[in-house]
Amino acid sequence: MQETIEKVTKVVKKKRAKFPESYIHDIALAAERHDLDDDELDELVRRVKRAYERAKVEKGEAVGTVAAQSVGEPGTQMTMRTFHYAGVAELNVTLGLPRLIEIVDARKKISTPTMAIYFEDEFKNDEEFVRTIANKIGKSNVNDILQDFHVNFAEMNVVAELDETKIKDKRLDFTDIINRVEKTFKKAQIDNNILSFVPSKSNIRELRLLADKVRDLQISGVKNIGKVVIRKEEDEWVIHTEGSNLGAVLKMEGVDKVRTTTNDIHEVEKVLGIEAARNAIIHEAQRTMDEQGLTVDVRHIMLVADMMTADGSVKSIGRHGISGEKASVLARASFEETGKHLLRASIRGEIDHLTGIIENIIIGQPIPLGTGSVGVVMKHK
Amino acid sequence: MKKDILKHEMVPDHAVLSKSESNKVLKKMDIHLEQLPKIKSDDPVAKAIGAKEGDILEITRKSSTAGKFITYRLVKD
Numbered sequence: 068m069q070e071t072i073e074k075v076t077k078v079v080k081k082k083r084a085k086f087p088e089s090y091i092h093d094i095a096l097a098a099e100r101h102d103l104d105d106d107e108l109d110e111l112v113r114r115v116k117r118a119y120e121r122a123k124v125e126k127g128e129a130v131g132t133v134a135a136q137s138v139g140e141p142g143t144q145m146t147m148r149t150f151h152y153a154g155v156a157e158l159n160v161t162l163g164l165p166r167l168i169e170i171v172d173a174r175k176k177i178s179t180p181t182m183a184i185y186f187e188d189e190f191k192n193d194e195e196f197v198r199t200i201a202n203k204i205g206k207s208n209v210n211d212i213l214q215d216f217h218v219n220f221a222e223m224n225v226v227a228e229l230d231e232t233k234i235k236d237k238r239l240d241f242t243d244i245i246n247r248v249e250k251t252f253k254k255a256q257i258d259n260n261i262l263s264f265v266p267s268k269s270n271i272r273e274l275r276l277l278a279d280k281v282r283d284l285q286i287s288g289v290k291n292i293g294k295v296v297i298r299k300e301e302d303e304w305v306i307h308t309e310g311s312n313l314g315a316v317l318k319m320e321g322v323d324k325v326r327t328t329t330n331d332i333h334e335v336e337k338v339l340g341i342e343a344a345r346n347a348i349i350h351e352a353q354r355t356m357d358e359q360g361l362t363v364d365v366r367h368i369m370l371v372a373d374m375m376t377a378d379g380s381v382k383s384i385g386r387h388g389i390s391g392e393k394a395s396v397l398a399r400a401s402f403e404e405t406g407k408h409l410l411r412a413s414i415r416g417e418i419d420h421l422t423g424i425i426e427n428i429i430i431g432q433p434i435p436l437g438t439g440s441v442g443v444v445m446k447h448k
Numbered sequence: 449m450k451k452d453i454l455k456h457e458m459v460p461d462h463a464v465l466s467k468s469e470s471n472k473v474l475k476k477m478d479i480h481l482e483q484l485p486k487i488k489s490d491d492p493v494a495k496a497i498g499a500k501e502g503d504i505l506e507i508t509r510k511s512s513t514a515g516k517f518i519t520y521r522l523v524k525d
Contacts, residue, residue, distance in 0.1 A: 088515030317452065324452045335458065340493035341521075342507055343458040350458075365512055379486035379524060 071095040078108055084116040127440035129424075131374075134367035138352075141361040142167060158296055158307055160330075166355045170348060173332065173375065173383035180311035180331045182292075185323035191303035196321060198297065199238040201306050204316065205295035206288035207237060209281055212244070214260075218278045223269050225278045229260040237287075244286045251284055289315045313338045336381050344381050348372040398425040453492055461508040462493050465520075470504040473520055487521040499523045 072095045079086050079094075086094075094115060098108055124130060145164040161169065161179045169177050184204070190196045214230035234241055241260075248255055248262060256263045264281055266273035292310040299305075311329040316322055317338065329335060330351055336344035352368045374389055375382055382388040390402045396412040396419050411417075421427055427434045453459055465473065474481060481504075487494055489501045499505055503523045511517040 087511075087513070087517070089511075089513070090515075092515060325455055325457050328458065338492060339453050339456055339459050340491045341487055342460050342462070342493065342509070343456065346458045346460075369513075373485070377485040379488040379491070379521075 068095065068099065071099050074098075075108070075112070078112050082109075082112050082116055084112065084119070086115070086119065090115065090119070125437070127435075127437045129436055130370060134370045137363055137367045138167075138371065141356060141359075141363055144361065145359050158294070158309055162355060162358055167352065170332065170352050170355070171371065171375075171384045173381045173388065175333055177331055179309070180291075180329065180334075182306075182308045182311045182313065182316065182329045183327065184306040184308065184316055185326040186304065186321055187323050190321040191323075194304060197304040197306065200319065200321060201295045201297050202237045202239060203287060203319070204289050204292055204306065204308065206293050207239070207286060209248070209284045209286060212237065212239070212286070213282075216278075216282070218274060220271065220274065223266065223274060225264040225266075225274065225281055227262045227264075227281055229262065231260060239287055247286050248284065252281070292316075332381055341376050341379055341381070345372045345376045348375060348381075393423070395419050395421070395423050395426045397421075397429050398423050401425050401429065454496055459493060460510060462497055462499075463506045463508075464497060464499050465504045465506050469506075473504060473506075481522060484520050484522040486524045489523050489525050494523055501525050 072091060075091050075095045075098065079091060094108075094111060097103070097111065101107075103111065142164060145167065158181060159179060160181055161177070165178070184200075185191070186193075186197060186200075209227065209229075212229055212233045213227060214233070215226075215228035217226040219226060229241075229244070231241070234244070245257060249257070252264055254265055254267075256265075262281075264277055266277045289312050291312045292308050294309040296307045297304060298307060311331045311334055313327070313329045313331070313334050314337070317324055317327060328347075330347075332344055332347045332351065335347040349365065349368050349372045352371070353363070353365060356363050371384065375384065382392075384390065386403050391399065393399050393402075396408055396417050400408040400412075412419075419426055421430065421432070422435065424434045424436055433439045454462075484504065487499075487505060489495075489499070494505065497505075501523050505521045505523060507519050507521060509517045509519060
């Protein structure tokens with residue numbers, strides 16, 4: 068195979084064609100499958116070159132408009148429902164149009180952040196290990212490990228008895244729990260697994276509040292992560308979470324630092340950088356479309372992702388992002404908030420150089436698109 | 449930990465270009481420095497590979513359409 072690839076690369080070079088890597092790979096595959104001789108390979112490369120050049124985008128073509136239409140049209144067929152149960156049975160993940168809007172709007176707070184946590188080879192079949200990690204990541208509070216709980220109005224105290232089997236079930240550390248309790252409730256009295264608390268003011272209202280506070284005390288879990296679901300996927304254990312904290316999870320022992328992901332694009336940007344955010348946008352947008360049975364060419368989505376990340380940080384499409392930062396006053400005014408933009412421009416004395424499409428349509432000139440993008444330059448003599 | 453993120457499947461290879469390589473790239477593309485897409489100097493990957501402001505990073509993406517695709521980003525603050 069390697070040999071064929073080299074041979075094809077040579078032929079491609081001779082024909083002065085510039086093919087992407089995947090083309091060379093595909094041609095090599097075809098050459099091997101059909102056992103092509105040199106002349107046939109030459110002819111194949113020649114024809115691929117012709118087809119490739121014909122398929123290329125022309126200079127000055129309105130790729131952005133085409134991308135907008137290509138994403139927008141299938142968008143009209145998506146479900147308008149706000150949420151949908153899919154993927155992992157017990158987790159609720161926003162899909163369809165609301166999710167797509169969330170992605171292109173680059174929302175800081177997405178409605179259903181979720182993670183897929185994978186494990187390194189040595190742990191991925193170790194159910195015990197995965198369950199331990201799952202309990203470390205997933206949120207549990209005192210209420211989950213209680214055996215008995217009393218609010219004693221006569222003695223004005225709250226007594227909680229911890230259930231050791233439940234603690235063991237959840238693979239939690241007993242001393243760790245006690246430490247957390249002591250840290251939050253300085254006045255707690257601890258006698259093995261029986262904890263008693265006294266309210267700061269001795270009245271019934273305070274006592275009730277204290278009881279709720281004790282029960283809600285979080286004893287384990289990673290910040291921002293709620294419920295976790297453990298699933299066997301093909302030959303390995305995977306944890307799915309409600310809520311997301313990529314930075315903290317990637318630091319954990321045994322977690323696969325290569326495949327573990329989140330659907331929160333801003334978090335990906337913060338932890339893995341802008342290029343990873345670009346990949347996340349493409350992946351999430353495509354997954355959302357696929358899930359609805361719609362196909363959009365990746366190239367359109369890639370263009371959107373490129374625009375959103377060109378600046379070095381994830382920017383939204385629309386008023387607060389790309390459209391709002393256009394250089395031309397007329398272009399901005401024609402999009403949204405017309406009055407605001409025109410007023411501000413007049414106060415600041417902005418100049419519109421009329422280089423874009425919209426400006427030129429407004430004033431009735433030929434637009435710089437396709438053949439209109441060519442101008443005449445005189446040679447200085 | 450800092451280097452760990454470079455191994456993540458969503459992070460493509462980033463490499464800092466030398467001055468002469470940078471000039472060659474700009475000449476080949478026939479563009480000014482500011483026309484390149486940007487990457488922040490406090491971007492986790494830029495920090496991990498020690499890129500400084502004004503550097504050009506060569507990014508080798510895995511592309512579903514082209515197989516491999518090379519692009520560039522300018523480090524800005």
